[in-house]
Amino acid sequence: MERVERENGCFHTFCPIASVAWLHRKIKDSFFLIVGTHTCAHFIQTALDVMVYAHSRFGFAVLEESDLVSASPTEELGKVVQQVVDEWHPKVIFVLSTCSVDILKMDLEVSCKDLSTRFGFPVLPASTSGIDRSFTQGEDAVLHALLPFVPKEAPAVEPVEEKKPRWFSFGKESEKEKAEPARNLVLIGAVTDSTIQQLQWELKQLGLPKVDVFPDGDIRKMPVINEQTVVVPLQPYLNDTLATIRRERRAKVLSTVFPIGPDGTARFLEAICLEFGLDTSRIKEKEAQAWRDLEPQLQILRGKKIMFLGDNLLELPLARFLTSCDVQVVEAGTPYIHSKDLQQELELLKERDVRIVESPDFTKQLQRMQEYKPDLVVAGLGICNPLEAMGFTTAWSIEFTFAQIHGFVNAIDLIKLFTKPLLKRQALMEHGWAEAGWLE
Amino acid sequence: MGGSGVAGMKLAYWMYEGTALSGITRVAGSMQKVHTVIHGPQGDGYVNVMYSMLERFHTIPPFTLSTIGRREMAQGSRARLVETVRRVDAQHQPDVIVITPTCSSTLLQEDLLAVARTLGKQTKAKLIVPNVNAFRDLEHRAMDDFLTQIVAEFATEQPKTEQFSVNLIGPSYLGFHQLHDMQEIRSMLESLGVAVNAVIPYGASIKTLQELTKAHLNICLYHEYGQSACELLKEKFGIDYIVATPIGIRLTSQFVKAIGERAGLPVESYIRQNLAPSGTIARFTKSVDSLSALFGKRAVVFGDYSHAVGMTHLLREIGVRVVWAGTYMKTMEKAFQASIGGLADEVFVCDDFQEISHKIRDTHPDIVLGTQMERHSAARFNFPCIVISSPAHILNFPLFPAPVLGYQGMTRMLDTINSTIKLGLEEHLVNMFGEDSPGMGEEDTAQEQVAVTSDMPKAPDKTTAGEGELKWDAEATKALKQVPFFVRGKVQRNTENYARERGYSEVTLEVIYAAKAYFESKSNQGER
Known part of the structure; x- marks a missing residue:
């Protein structure tokens, strides 16, 4: 049964420039300069209110009316960049373009090239226009901008042992592959150092001692990506970056599910092990142990109905994880579906008969909500409180973006994002709120 | 920042004032049966976040996005807008649909007015397109213009109320404690025997706008916006108005007297009663502990026009020295200088938060009264701070009644100052014996500072x-x-x-x- 519907509707989400919130923390010695209007700046300070870093490594080049008619933005942008350089001494500046830049067809690429030469360090353009990107895709744009700093060849001083890695020689292909240079594994996605460490640890246990990650926090230490590289995305919204890696680096992009939840993590690790000819038998036990650790939480979730309105593009992997928890996902709304990069997730969701709605229409969703009567609605920040007042229990979708949810170790944090609102509701009911009536 | 006209793009980390879009939605969203269609890209829906998070909105905010996406860029966005307006008309059945421009629709040079003219013949709701420049105008300017526009649109000649009555112009969602202020002013007017005919925009319907002219006097509570609407009502309907933000004893007295004079009511006893030695304000101000805790202390004040002026007055009334007072309302420089002249050592306008931040650091004040931005700066340099003006955040939307205006507002401010500033005896002891080893709070701040600047955690302890x-x-x-x-x-x-x-x-x-x-x-x- 074809279960992807497209509504081309209006839903509640954030602008992609919001991704500076985590990216400026991830890339060290960087500065994120958003070229846009007052609205862009006002949005960021309003939306990221609770965690406004008053004086942070991101700022705005606010367009004035004279910029609208100027032939080239290079001079004006150069002045702003100079101020940033004087104050922050960054090693890299990302120049993020916005809707206005898009509409005005300002060529920031050329300006950035000129400014890189003038300042002697990378000034990188990234397209984060809200016209055709949604919330988390800002990360895709920034990673894409970083690709030129990903070397095609390993530096000459590579340790000798790397040349003869025993861990991939396997079966009949071993003869052929021995003659070839070593294949490397690169995980892609701006996740925290601790998540990376956990995934590297898991893979080391399974026999893969060297796991690279893109992006590294240090722009000078990006991993090698070439035709010998196996690339595995950690986030579902890195489509442009992956497309360019396929096209320009001829790297193999593994098609697997995302390492979110014990089920996703197990399949992710299995896919990598199979690719590198490693034994996968231990993964089953690891997964089983991870599920056992989640048991108290699973008891809360089993049989519950959960609906995703669609916001941060993590919806499909999260929905797949929930179905593995015996949750009935009544609807997985999501802004956009890249059918190639999400192929495995889509297949699993279809097997499990989950209704998927791309670019959902919020008004229609409101009606469906009345039908479904979900126990929990995962929704954007702008809409949770009204839904709560209507009697629904909600979880903020943005929390899934800001929390560490990848891998076996973080599975407990992931599942608690779902159980916490349910437990809260239950606790309130037990402590005086039952008599209010509307919480039933 | 700010538009000198010739200069090009400006580096900014923080906006003191919101956008035209936020201004229009503050006015329209505060009203009854008024729905706003925002014609812009997906991200412009962020106004929903302000309503649902800051105001903890319990209904879906009355804003619908008419999304400009790649398809609309290629094929024109008119069809999307028409479809959205029709749907809103049918679904929500509002009296008015405000079709608001955004930066993007302005840059695309969409003729929203033409759409409204054609479409308005088919919709039940009246369609209004705010006459603002969404790209250039800021929040207060847009609020002022839009309020005037809708008042002009709907106000009609009406017989005056029998009893002397006033309209309160200003209270709206997302203002700084404005709904608390509204309650305080209402109860103040009740004590004086003055009736409130209408409040706009908060809670107003089209009928409210039509009946504005029943009142004898318009009271514009905030200097930043609303005066143009008052001016229009004066010109067109001959209604007198005052613009006053009653903060502290002097401005409150002036406010009360101005109303009393027009209403022909005696107000002296009301003022005296509130300032009597037995009253809370006098007891606090004259108390000996405030001699050591407050008298001669050095404060700095920064905010919008109304709150910066008011707080400077209030601080002087309790014996605190104001080293400088500033506002980010650059368009109001002259009036600001005139209102504060003599009360602060230095008076200025500025909308560059870093400049203010450095000024705070260099001044070393005993207390900072500022916006949320100055709260960040003050925390960074470890000075006590009270937020007295927008830009605000969730902490400035308290649940307990917390007015800023009137005598109750002053009482609450005194409590806040008292709980923020270092108290007299405590300070003496610290000066004598030195500071205790830092408590958790301060240590946190200090460590966070380190964590933020260096991202280098310590080794296991x-x-x-x-x-x-x-x-x-x-x-x-x-x-x-x-x-x-x-x-x-x-x-x-x-x-x-x-x-x-x-x-x-x-x-x-x-x-x-x-x-x-x-x-x-x-x-x-x-x-x-």
Whole structure:
């Protein structure tokens, strides 16, 4: 049964420039300069209110009316960049373009090239226009901008042992592959150092001692990506970056599910092990142990109905994880579906008969909500409180973006994002709120 | 920042004023049966976040996005707008649909007015397109223009109320304590025997706008916006108006007297009663503890026009010196200088938050009264701070009645100042014996500062390791460093206890992760 519907509707989400919130923390010695209007700046300070870093490594080049008619933005942008350089001494500046830049067809690429030469360090353009990107895709744009700093060849001083890695020689292909240079594994996605460490640890246990990650926090230490590289995305919204890696680096992009939840993590690790000819038998036990650790939480979730309105593009992997928890996902709304990069997730969701709605229409969703009567609605920040007042229990979708949810170790944090609102509701009911009536 | 006209793009970290879009939605969203269609890209829906988070909105905010996406860029966005307006008309059945421009629709040079003219013949709701420049205008300017536009649109000649009555112009959602202020002004007017005919925009319907002309006097509560609408009502309907933000004893007296004069009511006894020696304000101000805690202390004030002026007055009325007072309302410079002249050592306008931040650092004040931005700056330099003006955040939307205006507002401010500034005797003791070792709060701030600037966590803390040193291997140490500093100690202790109980001699990643799984699954309540 074809279960992807497209509504081309209006839903509640954030602008992609919001991704500076985590990216400026991830890339060290960087500065994120958003070229846009007052609205862009006002949005960021309003939306990221609770965690406004008053004086942070991101700022705005606010367009004035004279910029609208100027032939080239290079001079004006150069002045702003100079101020940033004087104050922050960054090693890299990302120049993020916005809707206005898009509409005005300002060529920031050329300006950035000129400014890189003038300042002697990378000034990188990234397209984060809200016209055709949604919330988390800002990360895709920034990673894409970083690709030129990903070397095609390993530096000459590579340790000798790397040349003869025993861990991939396997079966009949071993003869052929021995003659070839070593294949490397690169995980892609701006996740925290601790998540990376956990995934590297898991893979080391399974026999893969060297796991690279893109992006590294240090722009000078990006991993090698070439035709010998196996690339595995950690986030579902890195489509442009992956497309360019396929096209320009001829790297193999593994098609697997995302390492979110014990089920996703197990399949992710299995896919990598199979690719590198490693034994996968231990993964089953690891997964089983991870599920056992989640048991108290699973008891809360089993049989519950959960609906995703669609916001941060993590919806499909999260929905797949929930179905593995015996949750009935009544609807997985999501802004956009890249059918190639999400192929495995889509297949699993279809097997499990989950209704998927791309670019959902919020008004229609409101009606469906009345039908479904979900126990929990995962929704954007702008809409949770009204839904709560209507009697629904909600979880903020943005929390899934800001929390560490990848891998076996973080599975407990992931599942608690779902159980916490349910437990809260239950606790309130037990402590005086039952008599209010509307919480039933 | 700010438009000098010739200069091009400006570096900014923070906006003191919101956008035209936020201004229009503040006016329209505060009203009844008025729905706003925002014609812009997906991200412009952020106004919903302000309503639902800051105002803890209990209904879906009355804003619908008419999304400009790639398809609309290619094929024109008119069809999308028409479809959205029709749908809103049918679904919500509002009296008015405001079709608001955004930066993007302005840059695309969409003729919203033409759409409204054609479409308005088919919709039940009246369609209004705010006459603002969404790209250039800021929040207050847009509010002022739009309020005037809708008043002009709907106000009609009406017979005056029998009893003297006033309209309150200004209270709206997302203003700084404005709904608390509205209650305070209402109760003040009630004490004086003055009736309130209407409030706009908060809670107003089209009928409210039509009946504005029943009132004898318009009271514009904030200088930033609303005066143009008052001016229009004066010209067209001959209604007198005052513009006054009654903060502190002098401005409140002036406010009360101005109303009393027009209403022909005696107000002296009301003022005296509130300032009597037995009243809370006088008891506080004259109390001997405020001699040491407040008198001669050095304050700095920064905010919008109305609150900066008011707070400067109030501080002087309790004996605090104002080293400087500034506002970000650059268009109101002259009036600002005139209103504060003589009350502060220095008076200025500026909308560059970093400049203000540096000024605070260099002034070393005893207390800062500013916006949320100055709260950040003050925290950075460890000065006490009170937020007295937008830009605000969730903390400035308190649940308990918290007016800023009138005598109740002053009482509340005095409490806030009292609980913020270093008190007299405490200060003496600190001066004599030196500061205690920093408490948790200050330590947090200091450490966070370090964490923010260097991103370099400390090594495991040997002093808290307890009996029987446990070794942490390199990987485990690295993992511990990734734990946020404020829970790191706890994580370290828990992990070591876990390791000891199970007879590990060394903490490895395996131990850390197992310990985490153990402790996390034990805490089922989801505290994180």
